[in-house]
Amino acid sequence: MNSQNTPLVSVIVPVYNVEQYLDECLNSIRQQTYGNIEIIVVEDCSTDGSLNTLAKHLEDYRVKLIKHEKNSGLSAARNTGIDAAQGEFIMFVDSDDLVHLSLIELCVKYAVVNNVDLITYDFKAFEDGIKLSPQSDLSDVDDFKVLEQGEDYFNQQHFAWLKFIRANLVKSKSLYFPIGLYYEDWPFHWELGLVANKKHHIPAELLLYRQRKTSITGSSGKKLLDLFKIHTLVLNLLEQYKAVALKGKFSNKVKMSQWSILTRIDKNLLVQALNDAKKIDKVLKNKNYKYEVNIRILIISLIVSLPNILSLKLLEILRFVLKR
Template identity: 30%
Template sequence: MLRESMELVSVIIPIYNAEKYLPACINSVLAQSYQKIEVILVDDGSTDSSSTICDEYAKRDARVKVVHQTNGGIACAQNTGLDAAQGEYIAFADNDDILDSRNVELLMQALVRTGADMSKARWRQFGPSLMDQVKREAGLGANNPRSVTVFSNPLAAYQNIFCKSLRMLEDLAGRYGEARYLNEANWCRLYRARLWTNIRFPEGKYAQDTAVAGRLYSRMSRVADINVNLYNWLQRSDSVTHRQQKPGFYHDHVQAALDNMAICYKRGVTPARSYYTLIGNLRYERTTSEIYPDPEAKKRLAEDEYRAIKVLQDLSLTQHLYCRTLSDIRTLEKVIYDKLIKNMV
């Protein structure tokens, strides 16, 4: 059990119609070995029994706080959680995922001992049929990590270390590629609460995590990575990211990528990941604008294409070739990844 710090950790869980998996998620949070937590359940206008489930947990455990609100989307729910948080540290969890019982303990330990701004750990994906097995294993608690890697300039890491195959090659070369990998997800991390000052998720939009990633990583000097699995990510075929989307979905991702590229230019960072996000989602926005004809969608597409041309002109030839190469590698990896995810049951 960690003894270096017993500061309060606020765990924020946005909830919408999650009655099937919600109890397992909340149970995994309340079972944390690090007990000084407040669990903020933000019921975002659920129409199933999720609201009742939240209230029942609040009656049983004083650490649980419930906020009921009309449906405003996940960004709105996350912002409500941030506004309600009292902890010196912030963590997030999705309402259908399972936390290892030592998640907060080990993330806190890494954060305190290294003085980093954020700590993160590894995660695994699983299908619904493995839920019982995952719950048992998570309840046992992870072993102490084999290593803790601290790295600087997380914005550069986020932008340039995102291809799985290249991370594996870096690991073989002893350059800790996997440890330096950062994505847009905010779960399986522990943040110092001050990082979120004046940062909130854009409400009413998709890509809310991508939209704040650049600003968050720009505020961080160092990140600590724990080489152990502490989070279990449920893969469901009905999730937002696994469904065919309309043009607005891709438009929001294009806007987030463009905004992140602007941050990178100011910081002198080559925006390889945002280039990949921009090119891919712009292509999907064009395709879906033909499938779902809408004058407003056509107008947004024209504006996105114009802005993209202007932003891409700021890349040097070397940067453009570098970004294009990583984008092609990641596109191929995604084809394989999507097939694996679709086979999870």
């Protein structure tokens, strides 16, 4: 790849209490086979030794540290990184994950050659405590057929760390993560897909996702209730962009989220979750959002449509059966 095709890439890494994982994460970024990168580390007032761990990485001129004055959360840290980014492309890496050592090289190559706004890729999950080494060999991924995406993009996982994005797309549209809510990747994912002209997908596991017990993806507590607020934000985006063709895809995502929430949320939060599910269902129905038919969607749709006394009884039975 010649010098004209080596654009600067901004890698945004939010950091909060990840002392034990930070070295592995930053090393996998610093050791990328593509060198023209800036690594924007946004330190969100950690209370452990994360700052001390960061110190040796600052010897690399490509690592730029931004310290928040007060703890503001993941969304705010990512937004700070977006504002600071100088690269032609932006990507996000969570500070407990690792990336394939040729990830950026691959993404730049495909983005430059095909003039792509957005590239997505797959991930491989691993249990916390297992030691993995990110690969640099391209032989296992370079032969994969890169897929040009249209609406199929919206079937993918919402995670911000599965995206390689042309920076002017984010900045010109003022795309930011909602502050104060969990599952903040949803609105960013949907709006990004709505404004990106060319979207490609590399069907290879280029990110190693660490599964931690404290992860919100496995939460059963109050954090789950934020998903209903997030659903409303995305619904408003679809209405704003008049994305009629995506109504079905969004409805399916909402219904599968309802299944996940109502079958695993703490029992003391079940009534509130059920009421929130009923509210979004009413809005979807009024706006003529329809969903596909599969067994989980049928079951959860029936439960949500019934009076609470019946809904709660059926949920109790369903939750019992699923735990067996």
